[in-house]
Amino acid sequence: MVTDFVTYLSFDGKCEEAFKHYEKVFRGKILMMMRHSDAPKDSGVPQNPETANRIMHARLEAGGRLLMGSDAPNRGSSKxxxxxxxxxVDKPAEAERIFKELSEGGTVMMPIAETFWAQRFGMVTDRFGTPWMVNCEKQSA
Structure with missing residues (x-):
C-alpha cells in the first residue's frame, strides 16, 4: 500500500544552495543534508575530491510535507x-510571496494571477531549473 509520494529533485552541484533557498521560501527546516564525504568509506559511495562536497541526500520539511533532493552522481544531472x-497554500498573499521568491533569477511561465479555479495561480522555473506551480485554490461554496 502506498503511504506517500515525495518529490525528489536532482541538481548538478547546486543542491545545497537550492535547499537553503527553499528553506527560506517555504519557511521550512532542513532536516538532513549529507555530503558524499559523510558516507562511510566502505559504503560504495565514491570518495574523491571531485564529489566530496556534493550532496548525497537532503531532506526539507515545510508545513508537514517533505521535499528531498541530491546532486546527481557523476555530474549526470539532466534538465x-x-x-x-x-x-x-491557503492565502493569496502567501502564494504571491512564494511565487515572487521562486521567480528571482528564474523564468516565469505563467504570471501569478486569479483564475477560474484559484485565487492565485502561477508557474515558474526557478534559477536552479526546478519547475513550480503555486496554487491558492478558491474556497468551495
Missing part, C-alpha cells in the same frame, strides 16, 4: 522535463 512541483 527536468514533464513535471512541476505543485505548492498549495
Amino acid at each position: 527536468p522535463q514533464g513535471f512541476c512541483v505543485s505548492v498549495g
Whole structure:
C-alpha cells in the first residue's frame, strides 16, 4: 500500500544552495543534508575530491510535507522535463510571496494571477531549473 509520494529533485552541484533557498521560501527546516564525504568509506559511495562536497541526500520539511533532493552522481544531472512541483497554500498573499521568491533569477511561465479555479495561480522555473506551480485554490461554496 502506498503511504506517500515525495518529490525528489536532482541538481548538478547546486543542491545545497537550492535547499537553503527553499528553506527560506517555504519557511521550512532542513532536516538532513549529507555530503558524499559523510558516507562511510566502505559504503560504495565514491570518495574523491571531485564529489566530496556534493550532496548525497537532503531532506526539507515545510508545513508537514517533505521535499528531498541530491546532486546527481557523476555530474549526470539532466534538465527536468514533464513535471512541476505543485505548492498549495491557503492565502493569496502567501502564494504571491512564494511565487515572487521562486521567480528571482528564474523564468516565469505563467504570471501569478486569479483564475477560474484559484485565487492565485502561477508557474515558474526557478534559477536552479526546478519547475513550480503555486496554487491558492478558491474556497468551495
